[in-house]
Amino acid sequence: QSALTQPPSASGSPGQSVTISCTGTSDDVGSFNYVSWYQQIPGTAPKLMIYEVTKRPSGVPDRFSGSKSGNTASLTVSGLQAEDEADYYCNSYAGRNNLVFGGGTKLTVL
Amino acid sequence: QMHLVESGGGVVQPGTSLRLSCAASGFTFDNYGMHWVRQAPGKGLEWVAVIWHDGSNKYYADSVKGRFTTSRDNSKKILFLQLNSLRAEDTAVYYCARDPGEGIWNGFSHWGQGTLVTVSS
Numbered sequence: 574q575s576a577l578t579q580p581p582s583a584s585g586s587p588g589q590s591v592t593i594s595c596t597g598t599s600d601d602v603g604s605f606n607y608v609s610w611y612q613q614i615p616g617t618a619p620k621l622m623i624y625e626v627t628k629r630p631s632g633v634p635d636r637f638s639g640s641k642s643g644n645t646a647s648l649t650v651s652g653l654q655a656e657d658e659a660d661y662y663c664n665s666y667a668g669r670n671n672l673v674f675g676g677g678t679k680l681t682v683l
Numbered sequence: 684q685m686h687l688v689e690s691g692g693g694v695v696q697p698g699t700s701l702r703l704s705c706a707a708s709g710f711t712f713d714n715y716g717m718h719w720v721r722q723a724p725g726k727g728l729e730w731v732a733v734i735w736h737d738g739s740n741k742y743y744a745d746s747v748k749g750r751f752t753t754s755r756d757n758s759k760k761i762l763f764l765q766l767n768s769l770r771a772e773d774t775a776v777y778y779c780a781r782d783p784g785e786g787i788w789n790g791f792s793h794w795g796q797g798t799l800v801t802v803s804s
Contacts, residue, residue: 576727605788607786607788607789607790609789609790609791611728611791613728617796618778618794618795618796618797619720619728619778619791619794620794621783621790621791621792621793624783624785624789624790624792625785625786625789625790630783630792662727662728664728664730664790664791666788666789670733670742671730671742671744671745672718672730672733672788673730674727674728674729674730675727676727677727677728
């Protein structure tokens with residue numbers, strides 16, 4: 574199963590909005606609403622930010638939002654803050670009892 | 684407060700075995716499916732395995748199928764990952780993670796701190 578495709582890097586200034594894409598296929602992102610996003614600060618465990626494409630767990634700021642169109646899911650961070658600088662990973666159910674991650678995107682707050 | 688604590692990592696030689704544990708607390712363990720996810724040094728995340736809340740179903744990534752086995756002891760609230768025939772490419776931090784309670788394939792809501800497995804001769 575191939576990994577989902579994410580841009581290796583993204584950046585924005587404080588207060589701006591940044592969108593990170595996650596491109597899969599009709600076998601994974603395009604077929605299921607089981608898309609989730611994770612924030613990982615180097616040296617620490619990942620943290621769930623979005624699940625089921627658009628749902629935000631308790632405690633995650635509403636500056637984080639998710640969406641999906643066709644085979645591509647997206648994570649948008651609005652009102653960028655310095656603390657948002659981290660690596661972000663998408664994940665999708667890929668059918669046949671399999672889950673697949675994206676390669677990760679390093680978000681830099683300028 | 685929910686906690687997941689992995690243990691059992693270490694340095695092992697290729698071809699040998701290792702058993703990882705994940706001790707759970709702060710939630711009703713036998714209500715949730717559990718996953719293993721790994722991350723090679725400097726690399727991205729890779730899903731490894733899942734086990735149903737009652738242990739009735741287990742599925743694995745192709746990269747570990749036939750070599751790794753996951754199991755759980757609900758009475759002790761412990762999740763296990765048996766790693767056999769280890770290869771250099773299995774070197775990674777191994778995380779246990781819980782499903783969010785809204786579908787076992789719906790991501791990973793809580794994570795442990797990870798345990799490092801290094802396979803080297």
